[in-house]
Amino acid sequence: MFETRRVRTRVLLQVLLTVLVIPFVFPLVAMVQGSLKGAGWSNYGTVLSLPLLPGFFKNSAIIAAAVIVIVLVCTMTAAFGFSKLHIKGKEFFFWLLLACLTLPGVVLLSPLFATVTRVGGYNTLWAVILPVAALQIPFTTLLARNFVDGIPNELLEAARVDGANTVRTFWYVLAPLTRPIMAAILVLVFINSWNEFLLALLFLQTPDHQTITLVPQYFVGQYNNDQTKVLAAAVLTGLPVVIAYVALQRYFERGLAAGALK
């Protein structure tokens, strides 16, 4: 985009980029540095030897996996239906779904709390899984529908002419073609559900049901605000998402952009 043929401009722009990135890196450096103060690496040892820690990770993993399955199934079938099948009042249903995009999770607080306690879901992972999935589906459906719209109808018609029913068409034609957007949705949903805080704070009361986003708070309570341990715990809880993002970075950005550009 910028002219970089002269060495001086190129160096100047590289320096500008570096200077602008520093504020984004600084807190990350402060986090790692802070976690190594005092007892050094043994801060990590203390955190890792916490008997409850595997449980926190397990709960977060279960929630993320369940949300991913629910969201992917609902999103891909809905994108197929909205984009390629005949539905009376299709756009009405779509707008009903899109209106939920604006819905702040905190609005669900009281009704969810009342409902969840009534059906005995308090302190179970389902109380987090279902609302988190419900809140993601509008956005992922929008992304996926835009993507499926770009697949030529002729491909699906050809499958139908060859005798495939709707289910087979979905499974053997559409599903393989939509892998890029599914990968993007997978990363997006993983990050969002792994990072969910409010609903976990509200509904998961005992440590054996809590998730890793509650770990820093747990440490503040347990270790009398020992900052080095809190930061070590923060680094450990952040690692899985950073790894997931870096590994799937290409899909993620392409998918986000593909959905948002249309």
Next chain:
Amino acid sequence: MTTITQRPGATTSGSSRRRQRLRRPAGLPWILPALVVSVGLLYYCIFYTAYLSTLDWDGTSPLKESVGAGNYVKMLSDPVFWGSLWHTLVFFVVSLVVQVVLGVVFACLLHSQLYLKTFYKVLIFIPVVLATATVAPVFRQIYAPDGTLNSLLGAVGLDSLQNTWLSNPTIALLIVISVQIWQSTGVVFVLYFAAIGQIEPEITEAARLDGAGNLRIIRSIVWPSVRGTTIAITILTAIGSLKTFDIPFLVTSGGPSYGTEFLGTQIYRVSISFAQVGYGAALSMVLLVLALAAAVVINVGGRRGSAADV
């Protein structure tokens, strides 16, 4: 992006359209799972909230008293509510402007021929994927009285500038906004990066031949071409500002003296800590209406006079 290919052998468009409609199988069962999980659950909650907002109820006792619009009237004279709205507005304006400027600049820089572009991209995006719950302790540490910022200031001899940052409401609000900018510039950048990738290189080449400099190209070519993205980002930021909860809750706890209270944190405080479920629900309804209104107004306003996408 994709062109619709017309099959060469197709007959007149009318009959082919009819044939297509006849052929298209019913799709209602396919969208049902999404509708049940998402629309079902969320709309159930919205109507439930609307009902709760007419009650005076503590959330657990069997005693529910209907107060009609009483909770909404109470809101009008609640200074914390007006404070939350004001903080949301400041938060929205400041974070939008800074993110858009940074996003466009980063996107342009990373579309230029520079070194280590993927590395920089990843660094800008890592804050997006980290949970606020994960990074909040770091920010509290940085701005603590004996924290990183004060010791940095001390190290360079600027002791006079040392401050108890989080105990000043204005500075605390700016800190909350800065954390938001830190966390969501990555998304804005990625969207602009993709949008700028769509601009034909010939156009910028031609402008350059006509003598346009880098800044002129940003202003006259890049900025108008990414209008659709800017509208989308404005909507996302508006809704995001109204949704703000994690950052003020975890970094400043809404304080000092409600100085960083937002609608989200106020709803939590009122509904859970004060057990005024009815009032919390009324605040939720206002928040919901504001979010919907913001999306509609920005979308309509942004589309006027241009065929912008998104």
